Structures are given as C-alpha cells and as structure tokens.
Amino acid sequence: MAKILVLHTGGTIGMVPGPDGLVPAAGVVETALERIKRAGSEIELRAFDPLVDSAEVGPAHWNRIIDDVAGFDGDGVIVTHGTDTMSFTGAALAQALAGVGIPVVLCGAMHPLNTGGDAEGNLALALDAALGGQVGVWLAFAGRLLPAAGLVKHHSQDADAFRSVPQPGDAGPFRPRRFKDRRLAILTLSPGIPAGAVAAMLAELDGAVLRVFGAGTIMSDPKLEAALAAAIARGCRIRAVSRCEAGGLIPGTYAAGAPLWRAGCENGGAETPEAALIRLWLDLSEVPQGS
Structure with missing residues (x-):
C-alpha cells in the first residue's frame, strides 16, 4: 500500500471567512483528503499548530518540513502552503532536499476548498503526483506540475498564478540541509x-x-x-x-x-x-x- 504524508502548513487552500478576511481553519484539508483519497493508498496528515498564513513562513517552518520529509519512510509527501511565499518555500525545499528519492509536492490554491474554485483540482493533482513516483520537489497548480526550484508567482489573482524559471541543478547524494539564524x-x-x-x-x-x-x-x-x-x-x-x-x-x-x-x-x-x-x-x- 502506498504511503503518503501530507504536511498541512496553512494557506488559502484551507481557509474560511473570518471577521477580518480569510483565516486558516482546522479540518478543512482533512475533510477534502477523505473525499479524494485513492484506493490502495494510506494518507498520514500532520498539521501545523497553529496553521499559518504563508506571509509568516520562514526558516523555522522550512526546517520543520525538511525534518518531516527526511524522517518519512513512505512513497511521497504533499505540502499544503499559501501562495504568497510559495516561491521561497519551493526554492528552500528544492535546494535543501536536493537528491530526495521521493516526490515532494507543494500544493496551494487561489480560492479555498469548498468554494467552487481551484483548490480541489490542485489537491487532487498533488495527490496523483505524490503517488506517481516522479522524484524531486514540485508544485501542483492549475493543472500543471512545475519544478519548484525556480517558481515565480506572476499573478496575484488568477488561478494560473505560477511560472517556473529553469534553475541550475544541485548535484550529489541526498543530504538534507537546514537553515540557521542568519540575517x-x-x-x-x-x-x-x-x-x-x-x-x-x-x-x-x-x-x-x-x-x-x-x-x-x-x-x-x-x-x-x-x-x-x-x-x-x-x-x-x-x-x-x-x-x-x-x-x-x-x-x-x-x-x-x-x-x-x-x-x-x-x-x-x-x-x-x-x-x-x-x-x-x-x-x-x-x-x-x-x-
């Protein structure tokens, strides 16, 4: 049975309306995964507590994701994440996890789950990519699987919000790297x-x-x-x-x-x-x- 780890950090994909705008909410991504899970696969979900808007994401969050990926004995990892700093996290994971032997698939959305937008399609694409076995770090978004090393968020509103600029490859055996406190x-x-x-x-x-x-x-x-x-x-x-x-x-x-x-x-x-x-x-x- 294929084992998939989902790391839910927060972001629009799992948000609900709040008094000042959209806010992350527990249970949204979990419920969606139950609806789309594939036969013959097992999903383990680990959610950040508290969930975070991606504007808050930085080195400590990257290190937590890196540790979870490096310690996971399974077939693929999905990281649900907000779009605003997706390009930074994509570059961080692509470089820090260079040589990783499983698919690590970032996933987000321009509209939350359960609103008729892009979230369900992006999450389903990420799940299929994680099960598909194409190793490396990717972004599943708008019907495409993009290399995460050179992501560019080129539009703040459209569902097709990302492009990927080809980047130099990081050679060598898998050696997870971590971020220290630097300015x-x-x-x-x-x-x-x-x-x-x-x-x-x-x-x-x-x-x-x-x-x-x-x-x-x-x-x-x-x-x-x-x-x-x-x-x-x-x-x-x-x-x-x-x-x-x-x-x-x-x-x-x-x-x-x-x-x-x-x-x-x-x-x-x-x-x-x-x-x-x-x-x-x-x-x-x-x-x-x-x-």
Missing part, C-alpha cells in the same frame, strides 16, 4: 536610490541578494560601488541577480556592470531572487556564526 534580505536597485540607504541596509545583513538591471548593470555611482565593496570586505556576501524574470546576468556585456564585479559581488546567473536568497542562506548556515 539576509533581497535588495532592489532603482534609479536614484541613495548609496547611503543601500549601505545602511547592508550594515545589518550577513548576506544580500541584489536585484540589478537587465543582464547586469547598475548606476555609475562611486558611493554605491564603495558601499558594496565595504560590505563584502567585512564579510557580507552579496549575490547579484537580474530584475528580469528570465535571461539572467552576463558579466562583461556592459561597462555599466563593471562596478558589481569590481566590488566583489557574486554572479547569480539565471537564479530567481528567491533561489539566490536560499543559496546564500544555506551556505551561510554551514559557516559558524562570526567566522
């Missing part, structure tokens, strides 16, 4: 941004993803270059990625990109900002604090 953020350059503001942010961080223009350019501001170089010199890792959804960075294409590489920024290539943030976070989690 990281995604910073976005925009025309006229004060170099002092960037420097002030970097002063509070152990690492940062810097979203730059196009194939890898920034404004010609010596103070900005100095701020980047000073942060890197004190040990803050800065990984540059493009503001564009696809295409990535190509160092050397434009002279306007030279300050990035002179300062010592890392080239994130075609990584999404979320994937770059997770890569930095995992790397820094394996370095002793203060070293």
Whole structure:
C-alpha cells in the first residue's frame, strides 16, 4: 500500500471567512483528503499548530518540513502552503532536499476548498503526483506540475498564478540541509536610490541578494560601488541577480556592470531572487556564526 504524508502548513487552500478576511481553519484539508483519497493508498496528515498564513513562513517552518520529509519512510509527501511565499518555500525545499528519492509536492490554491474554485483540482493533482513516483520537489497548480526550484508567482489573482524559471541543478547524494539564524534580505536597485540607504541596509545583513538591471548593470555611482565593496570586505556576501524574470546576468556585456564585479559581488546567473536568497542562506548556515 502506498504511503503518503501530507504536511498541512496553512494557506488559502484551507481557509474560511473570518471577521477580518480569510483565516486558516482546522479540518478543512482533512475533510477534502477523505473525499479524494485513492484506493490502495494510506494518507498520514500532520498539521501545523497553529496553521499559518504563508506571509509568516520562514526558516523555522522550512526546517520543520525538511525534518518531516527526511524522517518519512513512505512513497511521497504533499505540502499544503499559501501562495504568497510559495516561491521561497519551493526554492528552500528544492535546494535543501536536493537528491530526495521521493516526490515532494507543494500544493496551494487561489480560492479555498469548498468554494467552487481551484483548490480541489490542485489537491487532487498533488495527490496523483505524490503517488506517481516522479522524484524531486514540485508544485501542483492549475493543472500543471512545475519544478519548484525556480517558481515565480506572476499573478496575484488568477488561478494560473505560477511560472517556473529553469534553475541550475544541485548535484550529489541526498543530504538534507537546514537553515540557521542568519540575517539576509533581497535588495532592489532603482534609479536614484541613495548609496547611503543601500549601505545602511547592508550594515545589518550577513548576506544580500541584489536585484540589478537587465543582464547586469547598475548606476555609475562611486558611493554605491564603495558601499558594496565595504560590505563584502567585512564579510557580507552579496549575490547579484537580474530584475528580469528570465535571461539572467552576463558579466562583461556592459561597462555599466563593471562596478558589481569590481566590488566583489557574486554572479547569480539565471537564479530567481528567491533561489539566490536560499543559496546564500544555506551556505551561510554551514559557516559558524562570526567566522
């Protein structure tokens, strides 16, 4: 008999109306799973207590999911999750669980279960994917199974809300990795941004993803270059990625990109900002604090 673990974190899929809007509710996903479970399979459900809106999801939640997946002796795992930070959790699980030998399938919805929307279809797709045996980390959404490593939520309302940008693979045997308490953020350059503001942010961080223009350019501001170089010199890792959804960075294409590489920024290539943030976070989690 196939054994499937469902980790219910919260999110729209399992919400009900509350006085201030939709809120997570116990029992909603459990009831739906009873309706759609497949013959010859056994479902174990573990729900977060309390259930969380995905706006609250972070490293501690990722670690809990990673521990549950790593300790599960079965055929597949489904993670029900809100859509707002799905791209971050997708990148986190894809990298931290690289080489996993079972399907790990993220699932969410733009409308809650029992409202005539997309939730039932997404959950059924996730169940079939978890039973299907295609190893790796995926998102089941809008009739498609998407690689979770490079998810982009491109629409805040439509049922077909996600795309997946191809990401570099993480090779090697399965070695679950965990996230430690580190200070990281995604910073976005925009025309006229004060170099002092960037420097002030970097002063509070152990690492940062810097979203730059196009194939890898920034404004010609010596103070900005100095701020980047000073942060890197004190040990803050800065990984540059493009503001564009696809295409990535190509160092050397434009002279306007030279300050990035002179300062010592890392080239994130075609990584999404979320994937770059997770890569930095995992790397820094394996370095002793203060070293």
